Amino acid sequence: MSLNAFLVVGALLFSLGAAGVLIRRNLIVLLMCIELMLNGANLTLAAFGAYLDDMRGAALVVFALTVAAAEVAVGLAILVALSRVYPVVNVDELDQLRG
Amino acid sequence: MVEQQVAFWYLSVVAVGLGGGVLILRNPVHAALALVGVIFHVAGLFVVLGNGFLAAVQVIVYAGGIVVLFLFTLMMLDLRALPTERTLHRQLWLALPLGVVLAIEAVFISAGAPAVNSDLRGAFNAAAVADFGGSTQALARVLFNEYLLPFEVASVLLLAAAIGAIVLARRLDEAPPRPARGARRAGSSTGLGDSTGPDAPADAPAKAPVS
Numbered sequence: 001m002s003l004n005a006f007l008v009v010g011a012l013l014f015s016l017g018a019a020g021v022l023i024r025r026n027l028i029v030l031l032m033c034i035e036l037m038l039n040g041a042n043l044t045l046a047a048f049g050a051y052l053d054d055m056r057g058a059a060l061v062v063f064a065l066t067v068a069a070a071e072v073a074v075g076l077a078i079l080v081a082l083s084r085v086y087p088v089v090n091v092d093e094l095d096q097l098r099g
Numbered sequence: 100m101v102e103q104q105v106a107f108w109y110l111s112v113v114a115v116g117l118g119g120g121v122l123i124l125r126n127p128v129h130a131a132l133a134l135v136g137v138i139f140h141v142a143g144l145f146v147v148l149g150n151g152f153l154a155a156v157q158v159i160v161y162a163g164g165i166v167v168l169f170l171f172t173l174m175m176l177d178l179r180a181l182p183t184e185r186t187l188h189r190q191l192w193l194a195l196p197l198g199v200v201l202a203i204e205a206v207f208i209s210a211g212a213p214a215v216n217s218d219l220r221g222a223f224n225a226a227a228v229a230d231f232g233g234s235t236q237a238l239a240r241v242l243f244n245e246y247l248l249p250f251e252v253a254s255v256l257l258l259a260a261a262i263g264a265i266v267l268a269r270r271l272d273e274a275p276p277r278p279a280r281g282a283r284r285a286g287s288s289t290g291l292g293d294s295t296g297p298d299a300p301a302d303a304p305a306k307a308p309v310s
Contacts, residue, residue, distance in 0.1 A: 001107050001147070004210050009111040009144065011205030013137070016118040019198025023191050028127050028173060032134050035165060036118055039141050042157075050148040054221030055241040058150055058234070062242065065160050066253040070260030072165045076172045077267035083176050084270075 006047035013040030027089045031075050038068045107147050114140035131169045138162045149228075152235040 013036055020033030042061045049057015079089070086094060117140065120133035138161040145154040223237050231237040242250055 001103060003215060004212055005107065005111070006144065006148070007209035007212060008206050009115065011209045012115045012202060013118050013141070015198055015202035015205055016115070016122055018201055019194060020122045022194035022198060023122070026127055028169060028176075029121070029130050032121055032127075032130055032169060035134060035161070036121055036137060039137060039161075043141055043144060046145055046148050046150060046153055050150065051215050052220055053224040053227075055223045055234075055237050056221070056245070058153055058238045059241050059246050061153055062156065062238075063246075063249060063253055065156060066257060069160055069165060070256050072168055073260045073264040074267065076168055077264035079172060080175065080268045089176065 003047055003051040006051075007044055010040045010042075010044035010047065013037070013043065015040075025090050025092060027079055027091055027094075028076075030091065031072060031079075035068060035072070038064060103147060106143065110140045110143040110147065114144070127173055128170065131166055131173065134169070135162050135166050138166065149225075150234045150238070152238055 017033045017035070017037030017040060020036060021030055024030055024033060042064050045057045045060045045064065047057075049055060049060075082094065083089070088094065114137050117133045117136040121130045121137065124130045124133055138157060142154040142157040142162075145151070145157060223241075228234055228237045231240060
């Protein structure tokens with residue numbers, strides 16, 4: 001397999017995630033689409049690391065995973081706190097800052 | 100080589116297909132399950148790349164942690180009680196062409212990338228990785244030498260995220276510190292640690308709803 005094949009899959013996953021962030025309305029699904037984008041980026045990093053004989057790609061994937069876990073934990077906590085004030089998950093209706 | 104190609108094609112086609120499922124599935128639980136499928140197949144691609152440790156971490160952290168957190172939140176919020184609307188945003192006519200353009204652009208650049216420059220190659224070729232005893236040991240060699248400080252910073256980040264998530268998701272009307280202080284004051288009048296024991300004062304449960 002060539003490096004380019006892995007890069008294409010990573011690019012497709014990232015594009016799907018980006019399109020999902022644009023077209024979905026549900027806040028939870030938006031976070032899932034961000035995870036999809038991170039997966040595409042992780043695949044690209046791991047592919048470059050493997051094909052360049054460099055373990056730094058894999059190390060960066062580990063850090064990206066850490067940040068993804070932290071982001072989801074805080075994002076879902078904000079969502080839970082938000083759902084007590086506004087019982088909606090539609091991002092279009094969450095358009096004011098005051099509680 | 101042939102089995103590697105077969106594995107790559109199967110894993111990549113299914114991963115991208117399930118990624119499309121995350122994009123269009125109406126039910127968020129179905130979208131989360133499609134995301135689990137994407138994660139497992141990307142983990143398989145990590146195996147094809149020769150890094151089994153990343154595949155294991157991907158499955159444990161993503162499928163075992165993150166998606167479970169998503170499903171947990173979905174169960175907690177009880178989406179059926181919420182008003183349901185159309186799944187897709189009304190800016191679909193603008194967003195979908197932009198997504199397609201982004202995909203075409205990224206695929207074009209990725210597919211047209213030149214071959215790897217041999218000057219850029221690192222020290223971890225197959226022989227060196229086998230010398231370390233496997234990709235996991237080689238990754239540890241990088242992670243705990245060159246990236247030791249970022250590794251520690253990542254642990255602090257996780258701690259901050261855990262504390263932040265607890266503080267954010269806490270119920271404000273419960274206000275746990277105040278009943279605890281009242282219980283401690285009640286306990287100090289009768290003796291230390293009384294309020295937590297089985298012979299707690301009878302007024303302790305009556306006090307909790309007042310404060």
